[in-house]
Amino acid sequence: MGEFKILYCDMSAFFASVEQHMHPELRGRPVAITAVDANSGACVAASYEAKAFGVKTGTPVWEARRLCPGITLLPSRHRLYVRFNLKVGAILDQMAEVERIRSVDEFQIRLSGEATEEAGAFALVRAMKDRLAREIGPTIRFSAGIGPNHLLAKIAGKLEKPDGCQWLSPRNMPDRLAHLAIDDLPGISKGIKARLYAAHVWDIATLYRLDPRHARAIWRSVEGERFVRALQGADIPLVSTERHGYGNSKILSPSFRAVPQAYLVGRWLTEKAAARLRRDGRVSSRFGLSVQLMPQGIWSRSMKCEASQDSAYFLHLHRQLWIQLWRQLRTRTVLSVGVNLGDVSLLEERPGDLFAPLKPATPSAGERVSGVVDLINNRFGPGSIHYGVNRPHPGFFERG
Template sequence: MEQYTKPTVLFVDMNSFFASCEQQVNFYLRDRPVAVCVYTGRQGCVIAPSIEAKKLGVRLGMRLDEATQSCPGLVPVEINAQRYREFHGAIIEVLRTFTPDVFPKSIDEVVVDLTRCQLMYKDVGEVARQIKSDIRTKVGDWLRCSIGIAPNAFLAKLGSGLQKPDGLVMITPETIDDVLKDLSLTDLPGIGQRMANRLQAQGILTPLDLRYALPERLRVVCNSIIGWHWHLRLNFGGEVELETVEYKSMQAMRTVSAGQRQSPEQLDELLQSLCLSLERRMIKQDVFCQDVTFYCRYHDGRNYCDEIKLPEPGQDSMELYTLIRQRFGRFQDVDRCEPILSCSIRSMSVSVSRFMPAQLVPFSLFENNTRKNTLRKAVYDVKAKFGSDKIMRATELRDHPVFRTVMGFGSIKDLDDDQNPF
């Protein structure tokens, strides 16, 4: 196996990004515990605590009333997705002044690959320090990042999480064992508790055990190629999956406020908006879905999930919406339960998966959908060229759009999505 041992890959992890952006634009929030929330009512959920709030025990996912008990001085701030997109874009511009090989992995995480620029940069650590300085001077003086440096992105990401906030850690063949010996399996990126349990059941108890396990054994234990990938990453066998991968699924999710839960009409509009959001993304990627999943959570801890396999590949939002509503009705009739979209609902999501390229979608035996599919794509072409409000479907017309996007830290594929709330 060829060795790739030079630490030329940087993983830039912005610290408490959403909250830091709010502190950047509002001087009054600086040095105070801040919690970015979808809604700031007492039942609101903390999606991004500031560095100061984390030190006082506020955690991601806390309910706001619980968080304020833990931290009485907590300042709740409603999410501003467009603001974070703009800061993300400005940070990417700074990073691209160092190399064109910049790979955003999420809105607050970016891989910077200096492998092709080794003649330009003799000291990669100095480059990392310059990146920190340029982000502060060119984007925002309150923004901090932790940077990991390693021969591949996996180890660089691991390094970025070892010193927070504002850390800088380099992992090399000479230092990797010292780094791994104090960690648990779940400290490694991508290893959750279930995978850790599987590894430990086969005698792979620590990250060092994982590093020195034979690749053939890892393939068997993991029952997939991921075991081979971990062997490559931990033993400097080259880069794995640095490029942003194709969509495997798309999800649209919203958290619902107490006032909105009282209106069946608004809940129905919310479901339509989720389906419209997914329609827009599928059209942008020129794909149709074959699987649809609806999921919602309630305040008492219950949840409802319905997985639907479409009889034919789908893309139209109202067809997805109608199908989900029909399934609701059948479930409620059979189980004689309260409405799925009830006043106790806390959040809902719709996801689509098992994609098929639009060019490969077969003609329907019962209906000619070609003209409808072409028209749908033409509508979004017009939106992209002239603005999302210049041509709209009837279902997109709302007097008071009230639903806020739950903007996650995972995928960034839709950061440049048009700003139509539906």
């Protein structure tokens, strides 16, 4: 067994590359993908031709046009990008073991056999790139990172973009990263950076040589020790985190930004979050609503509630918070809506309620109705049955 265990594939300008694949006339030309439409908002992705002009994720549409007068702006098509993600993942998984799909454009692959050696890993990457170009198209490319663990492989994947391939291991660490700032590393937030600076850890070389137990004290968490051990080359597996909430948020297209329409989108988001809560056998005892207003301002409230997984109950709470908001809102325009079901626990651990009455770990009548709705929607398609009037708003800018 060689020194390498993980291959990290970071798709190159994935959304823009997919659009260039679908529109051959755009290949080799600057392209940016916008969150809502091609006339407002910000860019959520840009081709490398556009990046050469300074257009990047978060660049406002008006500024993108100023920086690159010949740019083509296209509204995002998230479902299309997901379909291409599945195509790419299927091909990669036939050639090696796709261990995790880290995001819509990132894949983590477990290496074995000859691919654990440097020559074998590079040969595997070349074969993967050739097959993607042949079976999907030449615009679909990725930068590869090879390492003894997921952290070093991910960092290596960022070193040569686009379409590159680099490796990291104790053989070339930390010198290979000497040109990077400490917060260029994934997982180093502003808060952690400030703590590291306070501990006189100014650069990656010093961080690399840090005693992992000292890192635990700086982070105030075992994650600091895990991070430094992984940076030093130890095979530290990713751990599943305990889920504390279920939420969805949506940046609204212009036709949904009036208050009545935004309210109906919020109802749709609430139903979606509650369905996911039931899918995992959990209940929530806190409901939250967040509304971003135009031109500026955020209204956010949450309330404690009975531990539940009943969609009708959460929709009632949703309405209560919108009534509070309406008194302050009236004629304002809504840019985004988000809902969150927090303080999550397992249904099987919920105590009974003598006054309801409700037996321990037993769904209420409303929760059983919600479960039947889930069964019908799973059988006949999402939204076949819903609770009153809502406004589905599918599209890219949805989180949760």
